[in-house]
Amino acid sequence: KVYNDYFYDEPAFNTHDGGYIPLEVPDVPEHKLNIPGILKPDKETDTDMWYTVDAQPGETQILPGEKTKTWGYNSSILGKTIILKEGKHMHVTLKNDLPVLTTFHWHGLNVSGPYVDGGCHAPVYPGTSNEIEFTVDQPAATLWLHAHPCPETSEQVYKGLATPVVVQDDIESKLPFPRNYGVDDIPVVLQDRHFHKGNQLNYKEDYDPDGVQGPTAMINGTVNPYFDVTTQKVRLRFLDGSNRREWRLHFDDDLKFTQIGSDGGILPEPVEFTHLMMVCAERDEVIVDFRGYKPGDEVHLYSDDVPIMTFKIHEFAPDDTKLPDHLIDMPPFAKVDKNAPVHKAAMSGMDESVEINGKKFDMQRIDDRQEVGKERIWEVSNSNEMDGGMVHPYHMHGTQFRVLSRNGKDPYPNEHGWKDTIGVNPGEVVRLQVKFDFPGVYMYHCHITEHEDGGMMLQIQAYDKQDPHKKYKLMNMDTL
Ligand code: C2O
Ligand code: CU
Ligand code: CU
Missing domain, CATH: 2.60.40.420 (Cupredoxins -  blue copper proteins)
Incomplete structure (x- = not known):
């Protein structure tokens, strides 16, 4: 079965309320999609891993002309992808090189709150660093790290403080999925921005209590991106990293794609779609099969009717890998005490x-x-x-x-x-x-x-x- 609707109640899509800002096709040349590098551990042993995550200001060439002032983790915008290995004990140094207080929230990570989890109660003051430790104890998934100082989360994320976190385990690694990072397995961070004069962001001017939006889609920090397809199948780890925008995704020719993962893990069964709607902070891992296209073809990804990314098809070897009907075992639903309050x-x-x-x-x-x-x-x-x-x-x-x-x-x-x-x-x-x-x-x-x-x-x-x-x-x- 191939699903071809967005499921959500259409009258409530954010296109329908007064403040909605539709996406527009940007008037800039296409640009190779930025693929965040993988964060290098400071040290790794069989049991432990050490990372330093550095929140820093920077400048990013997003549009032609002036660079945009942005913030990022170990990078001028967004960050490096952080790999966590199931079972390993992590030691993470959280460094704040920003001029303001920030927090480091591990969205989706199963760690203790409120300090390791990094919500509002775990400030790291400008010019200082904190150390956290945790053991990775959850299945393979695409999570993310983002700033979470209350009530400044929005502005800090808007400036760029968000990066993918990938949990790896021995179950996912045996499934027949593409996993050559940057080649056939890529994060796709969906965000939208309003670029003002001199290519700058201006959060305060664009403020809307129902969520800041901009007319320009920015994917992994790239506007008008293209990705070179060199394998028949490509795994996209979508993250809706926008402050407010929902993304209603579909491809040219209603190309179908297979979802294999949701926020916190691999799905028990793959699900085939032609259309997929994502709300803020959700992650959906999908595999797109480009069989049927030939070198020179271009396939576009859209949100609503606006193309947001181009896939340029190159020569690729045929790939007949079949996904099993059943991917992982979810534990049976545990019994909930009938007398416990809801x-x-x-x-x-x-x-x-x-x-x-x-x-x-x-x-x-x-x-x-x-x-x-x-x-x-x-x-x-x-x-x-x-x-x-x-x-x-x-x-x-x-x-x-x-x-x-x-x-x-x-x-x-x-x-x-x-x-x-x-x-x-x-x-x-x-x-x-x-x-x-x-x-x-x-x-x-x-x-x-x-x-x-x-x-x-x-x-x-x-x-x-x-x-x-x-x-x-x-x-x-x-x-x-
Ligand atoms: Cu309380 Cu992704 O955050
Ligand atoms: Cu969270
Ligand atoms: Cu809300």
Whole structure:
């Protein structure tokens, strides 16, 4: 079966509300797609790995003419791809060479909060560094690192502080997937920007409480990119790294592609699509098969009706690799205690009025509690009206969850694997099964970053039975 619709409720696509800025075809020459390099470990042994991640200001040649002032990790924009190996113990030095405070949030990584996880409570002050340690204990997946100082997440991510993180394990590495990084396995970070005079970004001028958008698609930091296809099959690790934009992806000729991974892992079964919609912070790994095209052909990737990237077909060897019908085993759904309370996250409002459970984020307040290691049901809802409302991408730190249902019906076909972010339609209730592995304080929020910064965020304490009221030092960014 090949799915050919976007699943989401079309009246709520962000094209329909007042502030929407459609993408435009940029009037600049095409440019080879930037492929972020792989971050070199400072040191690696059989059991441990050391990295230094350096948040730094820089200048990037994005458009012809003046360079754009940007921020990045070990790079002038975005960053190097960080490889994490399942089972290894990581030591990461977080270095801040920016003129302002930042935090390093490992989106999708199963580590303890609030300090290692790197949300708002883990500031790294300008000119200083912090060390974190964690053991990689989760399946192969495409995660990401991004800035998360509250309430400045949006502006810092907009300037460039976001980079792919790839978890590798022994299960994924045996599957017949392309995995030659940069050749047939590439990250595709989807973002949109508004370039002002002198090719500069101006976050404040473009500010919109429902999320900053720009008319220009920027992919891995490249505008009007092309990628040279030299193998029949190419694996694209899509990340919606935009502040607010949804991407509705499709290719020329309605070329079909196969999704093999979601946010937190490989899907139990591959799913074939011609169209795929992504909401902010989601990752979708797909394999595109270019059989049927010949050297010299060009295939375009679109969002809505705007071409955003060109695939230039070169000579390639025939590749008859077949994907198995079954990719990985998801553990059976653990039993949830029938008497346990159902946790709720009711997202409401738009613009400045956004809230969860009728509240705005308070860094000092714990809004919910859940015992570590216990599976619990979460009901996540969006009370926006269908017409003119928004799809809110709901994200939880500290967990990869399972999607049980959407308004009582099956989740979308690509939602049967591990997820940490899910688009919730207006008027919808999504049921999730959620477990935390480590005690700590974790944020959960809308990942339209301006909604998050605007207070559409709460925090939960995951606790050990032995120490249910452990105290964490919670920051108060406003006073810094
Ligand atoms: Cu990707 Cu709280 O964030
Ligand atoms: Cu996160
Ligand atoms: Cu939202």
